[in-house]
Amino acid sequence: MVRTPSCDKNGLKKGTWTAEEDRKLTAYVTRYGCWNWRQLPKFAGLSRCGKSCRLRWMNYLRPNIKRGNYSKEEEDTIIELHESMGNRWSVIAARLPGRTDNEIKNHWHTNLKKRVLEQQNSVPHEEKHSSNNLAPREKRQKRVKQQNNSLLNPTTSQIIDSSPSSSTGSSSISKDTAVATSTEAYEETSDSFWTQPFLTDCSFVSSDFLEQPFVDPEYISPVFDEIFCPYGLYEENIITSNNLSPTQNIIDGSPSSPQPSSSEFSSSSGNFWTQPFSADNSFIPNDFLEPFMDTEYLSPVFDEVLCPYEEGLN
DNA sequence: AATTCTATCAACCGCCAAGTC
DNA sequence: CGACTTGGCGGTTGATAGAAT
Structure with a gap:
């Protein structure tokens, strides 16, 4: 924990x-x-x-992480898959949208393994799976949710926890819908989730995820729209209805958190890095960019590493 | 009320495969 | 072909809350 x-x-x-x-x-x-x-x-x-x-x-x-209680169907799927393929948690997780291999692994070791063993010993399944047995777990999950709420932006936490039990108020309906929609999109591209240019198609990203963390003025960049514009979808489908208020920087603007500056990527015009970011980076103070100019921050393979999106955007 | 036990799960560790040079 | 880097995976740990004593 x-x-x-x-x-x-x-x-x-x-x-x-x-x-x-x-x-x-x-x-x-x-x-x-x-x-x-x-x-x-x-x-x-x-x-x-x-x-x-x-x-x-x-x-x-990560967006679309589903937290909270496992449904009967999910647990049955885990048991079935584990029976057929063993401890291949990542493969099992791929079949359970929103669940991580780590979480499934934990759930197996803390709940399902025992249940399977009991089933093998002819202990009635329903008896062991009664709601009374789940009560402490539910209490804990409620507590964890509350902790999440206090740690993160209150609205952000709902992105992580899309379980019905966490939904309060009318806004939660649209959130759950958004998560479900984006989950489907994620499933379609799950095999190449991380190998694809991350933001060329952000349809798998919950709109809540994109909106909520930045609703707090502290986190919102004055050039928020410009930063995300290269990917189109943000501007067209997600950001437009968001009443963002200005602040210093999307991350924190401190010299300790250097960002790739436009000057580092301007060699190939029209690519990922030279678009909106370089169109107007006057909001970035010089002392913020300076650390990044230091060779300490420049990888010898900087161009290659930082331009994986170039092909997808050209 | 205090102490011990148990369950939970976030996070770490080490290993391995794939890719690159 | 071998060395190296990186990402990913599965096993394990350990702090904490709640239950039991």
Whole structure:
């Protein structure tokens, strides 16, 4: 659950992710995609290893993550698939939209494994699966949801938890619908989810996910529209109805979280990086860009690494 | 009320496969 | 072909809350 924060030998932070770290990672991946997990934390202003960032994103922050109780159908699917293919959690997770391999693995070890063993020992299934047995779990999940709500933007948490039990008020209806729709889109492209240009088609991203984290003025860039415009869909389908209010920077604007500046990518006009970002980057203070100009931040394969989207956008 | 036990699950670790040079 | 890098996977750990004693 919660691990005590600590640092490894390289000074990289370990343990529990803070709300601030989540915000930075979410903002960065939402904006730039995950072009290189190893390099990403450096640019996102995170003192984490790439693996940790990837894990956090994949298992917790990624859009359309479904949390909460497992349905009977989901559990039956897990049991059935596990019976046929063993501990291939990632394959099993691919068959359960919104569920992560880590979560399925945990659920198997804490619930389903016991149930299967009991079934093998002829213990009536329904008896063990009674609501009384689930009560502590439900209590815990409620608590976790409350924690999520306090850590994240209250509306953002609903993206993560799309279970009916978490839905309150009329707005939740559209949220669930949006999640369901985007889940379908995700399923269609799941095989190549991370190999595709992240934002050339963001239909798999819940509109809530894109809107909510930035509703808080603290997180909203004055050039929010421009930043996301290259991908079209944001502007046309998602952002337009959002009444965004200005703030300093989409991430945090501090020198400690360098962003790829337009000057680094301007060699090939019309590509991912030279579009709106370079059209007007006057909002970026020089001291914000300076650290990025340092070779420390420049990968020897910078051009290759940072332009995976170029082909898809040309 | 205090202590111990148990269940949960986020996060870490090590390994492996694929890709690149 | 081998070395290296990176992403992904599965096993495991450990902090915490709640239940039991």
